[in-house]
Amino acid sequence: MHNIHEPKLISGNANPRLAAAIARRMSMHRGISVDLVNARVERFNDQEIFVEVFENVRGEDMFVIQPTSNPANDNLMELMIMADALRRSSAARITAVIPYFGYARQDRRTKARTPISAKLVANLLTEAGIERVLTMDLHAAQIQGFFDIPVDNLYAAPIFALDIEHHFRGQMDHLTVVSPDVGGVARARELAQRIESGLAIVDKRRVRPGEVAEMTVIGDVKDQICIIVDDLCDTAGTLCKAADKLMEKGAAEVHAYISHGVFSGPAVERITGSQLKSVVVTDSIQANETVQSAPNIRIVPTAPMFAQAIMNIWQGTSVSSLFEHATLAPIYEGLYTPV
Template sequence: MSASRLKIFTGNSNRPLAEEICRSINEPLGEATVTSFPDGESFVKINENIRGHDVFIIQSTCPPTNHNLVELLIMIDAARRASAQRITAVLPFYGYARQDRKDQPRVPITAKLVANLIVAAGANRVLTMDLHSQQIQGFFDIPVDHLYASPVFFKHLADTRRENFVVCSPDVGGMKMAAAYADVLGAGLALVAKKRTSATKVEAINVVGEVNGCDVLLVDDITETAGTLSAAAKILREHGARSIRAAVSHCILNEVAIDRLKSGLIDELITTNSTPINSHGIPVTVLSIASLLGQAIQRINSNESVTSLFRVKGF
């Protein structure tokens, strides 16, 4: 399949990222009408001939989550009915990923439901980044290309490796990610043990590892209320951490998170543009994943391996 057959479209969730992706690979962003009727129903019309083309639809399922998800499904269906040869759903951020198991009676596995919906709509492939849990790839019966934002973070953090630099996981689940960061950056490793008391409140219990007098980097895949990060930062300060930064792949910052981040417990929040970011006056550094996704789109289009995108240069 030649690269000339490539067509890229986007919904309304994160148009600036889609435009940046297209610029990074010198491809035009496809013309499509994606609007809503007065009653809230989404309407999609693809304004180009895509018969026999390799179509990529870029859409993060960030807030308004349900609206953006349905918009993605309708765009996929429109492309399928327009006789696209292959449809790849590009989800820089995969919403509902935290609902990936039955951890209490009578609850759904919504991450699997969303996967079923994307496949039923007509997607032939999925390209996504930093899923909350690896097993979500197995929820799809179509190929999934799972990218990591870590090479983008490593490049940014290359100049900040210090003598007393420690990478810390804010919970047990993120220990594997923190260990990978510590290994690449040549840093120490620590862990904060936490107890979640509600959907928005987290209590940090203890710190495993030495952080006294150290510059600490908290790493996580997603934050919404900043509860886990704030609780971890508070106990790290109590244990003598000199400075605290947080590297988070996806930031869905609500008002609660903004208030917590304004408290000054975290000196800098480093994230990506997988979702639209409004800093609200807090110290946020936004790194672009456009080039990473652009290269992946090109490689998928030309049926090449995307493995080389995981390699980290300069370390």
């Protein structure tokens, strides 16, 4: 058995704000200072990545906090090189905390002669010396099976349920959760059950990738406050069109709760000019200034949940207990008051 002493956190360059927030939350929970391990992650002139850890990590339980968001390849390579540096420094165990798992949309072969890149990434992370993965809202749940190491997949739905109960207090009877496509029905149904609301579906048909030809609303949304729920928002085209269709069908308001705000290209501009009253995203991907200044985009924190999950992994206790928003409520105390 590993002689594990203290959980130690180290961060790459992908989301240092989230890493610092996780360290602060762990300090609060443990009553002692939990700091990020002092290290440098930098690039040579030819963009090769170099990592140097300035602290002794021998025998320690290491948690590398690094979403593999844009630029996905750079952040993924940073993660693997950091893991290699820690393994060669005799860390007892290395857990990759990947709030947003890039390449997750490439989880199967969609046509002939295409890769399954999510499986390749899983192999690379394992070979780099990572022994466990902690992530949130994988685009495809089967990606957990691509790994031959433990994978803990947390869910944003409990956080969203707390946020909805707080911000829509007194209006809960008028909420309808909406899936923006048939593939997301299970995710929408889960949130609808948590907040005891109705459920509707926007059925979309594509003529080609990225271009929606037709949308149909399945379910009654007239005079309802509609909440679109999805795991990620990329260019926001489908999201904004779904909001337009719901308003056409008589919805009173349309809001969206998105686990990962990828926000590529014109996404923020589209959302700002859309009929969406609010778009709520987690901080799994570090928001740039454009996202932060958008009037109808709001960011909810994941640090309390990730901090608790890291401590549970370190202590060898249940991570699945964090799937329930009743369990998360005390962790988020002060951010959301109970209904």
